Amino acid sequence: xxxxxxxxxxxxxxxxxxxxxxxxxxxxxxxxxxxxxxxxxxxxxxxxxxxxxxxxxxxxxxxxxxxxxxxxxxxxxxxxxxxxxxxxxxxxxxxxxxxxxxxxxxxxxxxxxxx
Numbered sequence: 001x002x003x004x005x006x007x008x009x010x011x012x013x014x015x016x017x018x019x020x021x022x023x024x025x026x027x028x029x030x031x032x033x034x035x036x037x038x039x040x041x042x043x044x045x046x047x048x049x050x051x052x053x054x055x056x057x058x059x060x061x062x063x064x065x066x067x068x069x070x071x072x073x074x075x076x077x078x079x080x081x082x083x084x085x086x087x088x089x090x091x092x093x094x095x096x097x098x099x100x101x102x103x104x105x106x107x108x109x110x111x112x113x114x115x
Contacts, residue, residue: 004030006071007026007030007058007061008030008031009071009074010061010062010064010065010071011023011026011027011030011031011061013064013065013070013071013074014060014061014064014065014068014070015027017060017064018057018060018061019057021053022053022054022056022057022060023057025039025043025050025053025054025057026054026057026058026061028042029054036050036051036054077114078114078115081111081114081115082115084111085108085111085112085115088104088107088108088111089108091104092104092105092108
């Protein structure tokens, strides 16, 4: 997985555990696609200060994930749901019973809401 995507997900999961500035700068940098210079200008600080705050925030996010494993569990859960959906689709295609097909479709819709 791309580092930027990983940090964006970690920020969603653990962002409230960071300082306000760390969260704000990480969000601006990774989700709002602002450059270090733009963030520095918006906050009247140096580009290096922005970089330091972002690096410390990234380090914290990876430490939280290493200990709590929320992202790993979430991605594993999504993978398992996708596998179940795939199996349900196979069963649905092989089934000639309309009632079974409707039940399977309903289950697939519910599972899709979880992904």
